[in-house]
Amino acid sequence: MTSTVRDQLMPTPPSKPTTAHPLEPPPWTDEFGTELDRLRAEIVAGRGARDARYIHRVIAVQRGLEAGGRIALSVSLLPPAWLAGTAMLTTAKVLENMELGHNILHGQWDWMGDPAVHSTTWEWDFLTPADAWKHTHNHLHHTYTNVVGRDRDLGYTILRMSPEQPWRPVYLLQPLYAALLAPVFEWGIALYDLEADAVTAGRKSVRSLFGEIGRLFRKGVRQAAKDYVLFPLLAGPSALPCLLGNLTANVLRNVWAHTVIFCGHFPGDVRTFSEADIEGETRGQWYLRQIQGSADFEGGFLLHVLSGNLGHQIEHHVFPDLPSSRYAELAPRVRSLCAEYGVPYATGPLWRQYASMWGRVVRYAVPG
Amino acid sequence: MPAFSPHPPSPPWGLPGRVGRRLLSVLGTLTAPLTTPLSPDDYLGLVDPLLCARHPAGVVTAVRPETADAATLVIRPGLGWRGGHRAGQFLPVGVELDGVRHWRTYSLTSAADAPGREVTITVKADPRGKVSPHLVHRTPPGTLLRLGPAQGEFVLPAPGATPDRLLFVTAGSGVTPVMGMLRTLVRRPGPGPDVVLLHSAPAPDECLFHAELGHLAHEVPWLRLHLRYTRTAGRITGRDIDLLCPDWRSRETWACGPEGLLDVLREHGEAGRPRAERPAGEHPGGAEGPCVRRLHVERFRLAAPAALPSATPLGPVAANDGAGGRVRFARSGVEVESAASVPLLEAGERAGLPMPYGCRRGICFGCLVPLVSGRVRDLRTGEVRDGDGELIQTCVQSAAGPVVLDR
Ligand SMILES: Cc1cc2nc3c(=O)[nH]c(=O)nc-3n(C[C@H](O)[C@H](O)[C@H](O)COP(=O)(O)OP(=O)(O)OC[C@H]3O[C@@H](n4cnc5c(N)ncnc54)[C@H](O)[C@@H]3O)c2cc1C
C-alpha cells in the first residue's frame, strides 16, 4: 500500500505517446526506464534498520551540535568559545537544512512509519514554511525539472539561465544579484515560495497569497526571535557576540545552501527543455530529462552529508524519495547505466561545477 | 505469580507521573521559543525517549514466559503515556522491526487500578505473524516500545455499576482482557460479584495463566472456573454452556475468542430465549446482538480476511472497478488522490492530518469519521456503497470515486 501512495506522489507523467515530439526519443528509452525502475525496487526492498540508524544518528549529531553551539555562544565573550560555538551552530544548521530538512520533507524517510521523522510533520529551521516549500519544490520543480516556462526553479524567476528565456536588460545585473542572493538565500526562497507571479498569472488567488504571507510572517517572527533576540538576551554580557555568531551561522548556511543548490541544475553542461519536450512524456523519457537536467559534484562522505547528498543531484532527481543514505551507492550504478546507453552524465569536482555555474550566469546576462 | 500483590511502584526519574508531567510541560512552554521549529520535547526524547510527551513510549522491564509460545511483557510507560486504563481495554503498541514501526493492539492484563505505573500485556506468538513472535521470543528487557492511549469499550463496569452476576466466555489468547478484569475485581474491596469463567485452551500446558487461574478459583469464593481442553474434549457447544452455567442467558456476558465461539453464544443464546426479552441494539463496538442479556464481544482478528478489492467480487458499481478516487478532508481543506487499496485512514495520515484510530483493522471503531459524500469500498469484503452522512471506519474503507470526509 505504501508504494502505491508513494508512486502517486511521484510525478508520474501520462504514458500517452505523441507524434508531435520535436526530438524523437531514442528507441531504448523504455528499456532504460525499466533498468532504473529495477534499481529503485532493489533499494526499496533493502531499506531497513541500517538506514533507520543512520538518520537517527544524523538527527542526534545535529541536535547535539546545535545545543553545544548555543551553549558555547552563551559565553562567547571568550573568542575561542565564539569560534567553537559559531562553527558548531553553522554545522548544525547546514545539517538541519540539507541532510535532514530537505530529505525528510521529500518523504525519503516516511517508510519508517515514525511520526517524528515524517514529511507530513517535519518543520525546518529555514524561513520558508515546510508546506510552502514542499509545494514549489517537490511538486513543481521535481515534476517540471528544467522545463523553460514550467520549472520556476530554473533561475528562480529572476535569473536567465538558458537561451530560450527571452532576454531583458535587467538580466545585465544578474551576476550581481545572484551573488547578493547567496547570503540571504532563505529570504529569497521564502519570497519565491509565495509564488506572487502565480497570482499575476491568475493561477493562484490573492486570498491564498495573503494566507501564506501570514504563515510566513509568523514563522519569520519565531525564527528571528530565537536567533536575534532570545539567545542573545540569555547570553547576558555575551549578547552581542552571541547575536553575531547566530547571524554568521545563518549567513554561512545560506551561502552553502545556495552553492549546493545552484550546482545541482545550473552548471554549463546541464540541458533545458521546452514544454513541447514533455508533452506525453513516458516514464523513461521523464528519467532521461531528470538525468540531463541535473548535475552531480564529487566529494568525500563528509562533503556529501553536509550537502544533504545533493552532490548526487542526478540520483536524487531520478529517485527523489529514496533515502539519501543510498545515493552514494546508487551513483556509480546510475552512471554506468548512462555510459552503457550513451546518456550524458554531468559531474565534476565541486569547484568546477561552481565555476561553470557562474560562467552560465554571466553568459546569459547578455543577449543570445 | 501472585497477581493480586501490588506492582512495585517505579515512577520514572523518581517523580510521580503526574508531577513529572506537569513539571515538564511548564518547562516545555518556557523553552519552546528557543527550540523552534522543534519542540523541547524533541530534545528530551533524544536524551530519554521515556520523557517524550508527543510520542509516548514505554520500556519493557521484564518478560515472563507464560507457555511455550506466549509471554507477558511488563512495561513501564514513560511520562508521555496517560495512565489509568479501564479493565479490559487494549493498548496500541508500536514495535520497530528492521527500521519500520508496526502497530498492534494487546489487551492490558494488569489490574486497572494497581499502584505504580507498570502495566502488562500478554502476547501469544502467531507463528506466521510479523510482530507477535518478535514480542514473545526476541524482546529482551530494556526494549523500547511506542505506546498509544489505552482504549476500547470491552470493559468491566465501574464498581458501582458492575452487575451481580457475570459470565466470561473466552478461548485461547482471548482470555487476556478478562484476566485484566479478574485481577481488577480481586483488588476491589468487599464481596465480589458472582463470576463464572468458561475458558477453552488446546491443552493445560498451552493454557494462558493456567496456574494463576487455578489459584484464583481456589482462593476466591465468588469465582467459578471451567477450563475446557479442546484437544481432548472438543470445542464448547451451546449445550455445554447450558450445563455448566444454566442461568447464562440472564448474566451480563463478556466473550472474547474466535468467531466460532462467538457464533455459539449468539445462536444458542437466541434460541433459548423469548423474543420480547431482547433489548434493542447497542453500541457497535462494545456490545453486540440482541440475544443474551447484554453480550459484550471482542475480536482479535477480522471476521473476514482483509482482502484487496481486486481479489474479491465487487459490489454494485462495476464501472468503478478497482479505482480509487480523490479524497477531500472538508474541515482541513486537504485533498489527496488515493488508490483503491489504501484505507482512508492511511490517506489522511499521509496527507499530514491527525486521524483518530485504534486497532487499525476494523475491530474497535476508534477510527470513525463522518462521510459527507461519495462512495467507499469495504476492504474486507470489496463491497462498494455510498453512505452519505454515515460514520465510516476509515481503517478498512477506501475511496471508490471522489470522497468527502468531515475531517
Ligand atoms: C482489540 C484487540 C486486542 C488484542 N489483544 C491481544 C492480546 O492480548 N494478546 C495477543 O496475543 N493478541 C492480541 N491481539 C491480536 C494482536 O493485535 C495481533 O493481531 C496478533 O499478535 C498478530 O500480530 P502479528 O503481527 O504477529 O501477525 P500479522 O503479521 O498481523 O498476521 C496475522 C495473521 O494474518 C496472516 N497474514 C498476514 N499477512 C497475510 C497475507 N498477506 N495473506 C494471508 N495471510 C496473512 C498471518 O499468517 C497471521 O496468521 C489483539 C487484537 C485486538 C484487535
Ligand code: FES
Ligand atoms: S481503527 Fe479500529 S476499527 Fe478502525
